[in-house]
Each structure stands twice: as structure tokens, then as C-alpha cells.
Amino acid sequence: MAELLLYIAARAQHVHELIEPALHAGKLVLCDRFFDATLAYQGGARQLPFKLVKELNDLATHGLKPRLTFLLDCPVELGLRRAKERYAEKVGAKAGDRMEQEEIAFHERVREAYLAIARQEPNRMIVLDATQNIDALQEQILQEMNDPLILCSAL
Amino acid sequence: MAELLLYIAARAQHVHELIEPALHAGKLVLCDRFFDATLAYQGGARQLPFKLVKELNDLATHGLKPRLTFLLDCPVELGLRRAKERYAEKVGAKAGDRMEQEEIAFHERVREAYLAIARQEPNRMIVLDATQNIDALQEQILQEMNDPLILCSAL
Numbered sequence: 001m002a003e004l005l006l007y008i009a010a011r012a013q014h015v016h017e018l019i020e021p022a023l024h025a026g027k028l029v030l031c032d033r034f035f036d037a038t039l040a041y042q043g044g045a046r047q048l049p050f051k052l053v054k055e056l057n058d059l060a061t062h063g064l065k066p067r068l069t070f071l072l073d074c075p076v077e078l079g080l081r082r083a084k085e086r087y088a089e090k091v092g093a094k095a096g097d098r099m100e101q102e103e104i105a106f107h108e109r110v111r112e113a114y115l116a117i118a119r120q121e122p123n124r125m126i127v128l129d130a131t132q133n134i135d136a137l138q139e140q141i142l143q144e145m146n147d148p149l150i151l152c153s154a155l
Numbered sequence: 156m157a158e159l160l161l162y163i164a165a166r167a168q169h170v171h172e173l174i175e176p177a178l179h180a181g182k183l184v185l186c187d188r189f190f191d192a193t194l195a196y197q198g199g200a201r202q203l204p205f206k207l208v209k210e211l212n213d214l215a216t217h218g219l220k221p222r223l224t225f226l227l228d229c230p231v232e233l234g235l236r237r238a239k240e241r242y243a244e245k246v247g248a249k250a251g252d253r254m255e256q257e258e259i260a261f262h263e264r265v266r267e268a269y270l271a272i273a274r275q276e277p278n279r280m281i282v283l284d285a286t287q288n289i290d291a292l293q294e295q296i297l298q299e300m301n302d303p304l305i306l307c308s309a310l
Contacts (some may be wrong), residue, residue, distance in 0.1 A: 001171070001214070005164035013157035059156070059207075
């Protein structure tokens with residue numbers, strides 16, 4: 001619960017200080033993780049009530065929603081290996097961060113929760129195959145973003 | 156909002172890791188500040204909705220309430236002078252902490268909110284005159300706690 005509340009506190013400050021002013025200035029905002037991550041990690045994986053997580057997310061975002069979300073999906077083992085490699089490069093420790101140290105079943109629940117959101121909100125969330133290499137994936141994202149139909153449905 | 160959520164996160168962890176295990180072990184728990192402080196500071200002084208602050212407090216405490224609360228009340232100027240003296244002794248800076256740096260009107264709203272809680276819950280909250288010196292105040296608290304009628308009404 002404390003972990004959930006800390007993420008919500010960070011989100012409230014982030015939305016108020018950065019995202020809302022940027023939107024009011026007419027800027028395009030790109031986020032790496034947003035409220036879906038809290039639903040997937042604290043709701044899906046930690047099994048706190050989804051209803052509570054949603055209410056707290058709304059409190060922090062004032063109901064603000066991304067127009068378009070890309071879910072970079074891949075098997076848990078591959079995702080974890082990549083995350084731990086990044087962590088080792090950055091921090092120099094092999095164990096991974098607080099989340100990455102969790103067991104495989106935890107990460108399976110995270111993935112399942114993300115995929116469930118994508119099924120519930122197919123117009124907002126586009127699932128991409130993240131087993132591809134980074135260049136192919138980037139190309140695909142750019143194509144999706146340039147598709148006028150997708151941007152229209154998102155707007 | 157972020158400040159409120161940080162206090163609630165700290166409270167959730169405090170209740171779960173310290174207070175609930177102590178109560179389950181049959182111990183008497185003494186707290187210096189608890190959820191009333193969040194109502195007074197973030198509700199009364201920062202003017203976030205009381206209903207929201209109460210709901211978040213309940214989330215963190217699972218509805219747990221102190222049986223007895225002493226409100227050490229004094230004029231804002233005196234309270235602030237004492238707080239800043241303590242802060243200067245401890246930290247070596249004269250400005251006071253995040254809260255103590257707020258304007259007088261802020262602290263008047265804190266005091267008013269505490270007194271309002273005391274009016275709403277006279278059986279739980281005992282208001283003491285904190286302009287007295289520390290020995291007189293301590294004596295009075297001990298007397299109140301030894302009064303079987305008060306402990307009974309609190310239990």
C-alpha cells in the first residue's frame with residue numbers, strides 16, 4: 001500500500017508540474033510508463049484492488065488519459081533479461097531493481113494485466129511484438145504514429 | 156496532493172509495520188502526531204478536501220483510531236517559536252522545516268482545524284493549555300491518564 005501511494009504521489013506531482021503545463025502550452029507529451037504501469041504492477045502483480053488503484057490514479061491525473069499507448073510486449077524471461085542488463089550497465093549490480101528482483105510469477109501477472117488493459121481499451125493501446133530488435137520496433141512505432149486513421153481514432 | 160499522499164504512504168507503512176504488530180502483541184502505543192495532523196495540515200491548512208483526507212487516512216490505518224489524544228494547544232506565535240528553537244538546535248538552521256516556514260495564517264488554520272476535531276470528538280481528544288511549562292503540562296497529562304473515568308470513556 002505504501003509503495004502504491006508513493007507512485008501515486010510521484011504521479012500527482014509529475015502531472016501537475018510537467019504534463020499539464022506542457023499540454024496547456026500545446027506540446028505533445030511522450031511518457032515512458034504512466035498509470036497503466038501502476039495498474040499492472042500494484043493492481044495486477046501486487047494484487048491490490050484494481051478499483052482502488054484506478055481511483056488513486058484518477059486523483060493524481062485528474063482523469064487525464066494518453067491518447068495513444070504502445071505496449072511493448074514480450075515473454076517475461078526476455079523482458080527481465082533486458083531489464084537486468086540495463087540495470088547492470090547503469091548501476092553496476094546484477095540483481096536488478098526492486099521490481100526486477102520479484103519472482104517470475106509476479107512478472108507474469110504484470111504482463112497479463114497489461115494485456116488485459118489492451119483488450120479492454122483496444123483504441124488506446126497498441127500491442128507491439130517486442131521480441132523484435134530495437135530498429136524494427138522503432139520503425140513499426142513510427143509507422144503506427146504516421147497512420148492518420150490511428151491518430152484520428154486516438155484523438 | 157503529492158505531499159498528502161507521501162504522508163499517507165508513510166502512515167500506511169507505520170501502521171502496518173509498527174502499530175498493528177504492537178497492538179497485536181498487547182502493547183500500549185504512544186504516537187507523537189497521527190492522522191489528526193494530516194487532517195489539520197493537509198485538510199485545514201492546505202485546504203485539500205477533508206473527505207478525501209479522511210478516506211486516505213482510513214486507507215492507511217484500516218480505520219484504527221487512538222483511544223485518547225492530547226492536543227497541546229497554544230497561540231500560533233508561541234508554538235512556532237518553540238518549533239523553530241527545536242529545529243535550530245537539531246538542524247542548526249533558523250528557518251524551520253517545510254511546515255514551519257509557512258505563513259502565520261497557515262498555522263492559524265492548522266490550530267483551528269485541530270480545535271474543530273476536539274469539538275467534534277470530545278471523548279477522544281483532550282485539549283491542554285500548552286502555554287504552561289513542560290513540567291506542569293506533563294503533570295497534567297499524567298493526571299488525565301490516571302483518571303479511571305477518562306480511560307474508561309476512551310476504552
